[in-house]
Structure formats: C-alpha cells, structure tokens
Amino acid sequence: MQFHIFQDAKLEWRWQLSGDDGKKVADSGDGYRDKDACLDSISAVKASDEAIVLENVTSLMDTELLSMPGFFRQH
Numbered sequence: 501m502q503f504h505i506f507q508d509a510k511l512e513w514r515w516q517l518s519g520d521d522g523k524k525v526a527d528s529g530d531g532y533r534d535k536d537a538c539l540d541s542i543s544a545v546k547a548s549d550e551a552i553v554l555e556n557v558t559s560l561m562d563t564e565l566l567s568m569p570g571f572f573r574q575h
Contacts, residue, residue: 501517501518501519501520501525502517502518503515503516503517503542504516504517504518505535505538505539505542508531510531512531512532512533513531513532513533513534513535513537513538514527514528514530514531514532514538515527515528515538515541515542516528517545526545528541
C-alpha cells in the first residue's frame with residue numbers, strides 16, 4: 501500500500517492511500533493548510549493499527565437499532 505500526498509484546488513494538502521492494485525482504499529477527507537499537518541495525519545493513520553474494529557451486528561435497515569446500547573460489538 502502507498503500513501504500519496506497532493507495539493508487540491510484550494511492549495512490544501514491531502515493524502516490518499518492506495519492498495520497494491522492502485523485503487524483508493526482511504527483518503528484524508530479534509531485538506532490541511534500545511535504539508536506537515538498532512539504528514540502528521542498519515543502518521544496517525546499508520547499508528548492506528550491497534551484501533552478496534554466495530555461490526556454491525558444486524559441490518560442497518562432498522563435505524564432505531566442504531567441508538568440501542570450494544571448495537572455494535574468489538575472485535
């Protein structure tokens with residue numbers, strides 16, 4: 501996987517993470533005014549390999565379930 505950094509039309513810095521096949525896996529979502537802040541964001545993503553993964557236990561069709569305690573479970 502590779503991180504690519506670039507400036508958008510507003511001259512803000514952004515990153516995009518691409519898989520080995522070149523397809524986008526994730527992006528910064530927000531632009532950063534300075535390049536170092538963009539690089540810090542990439543570092544935070546790289547360090548998040550210990551982040552928990554939440555799995556939806558049931559269908560999202562019933563939106564009332566979203567507000568119920570325990571709707572998501574941790575893996």
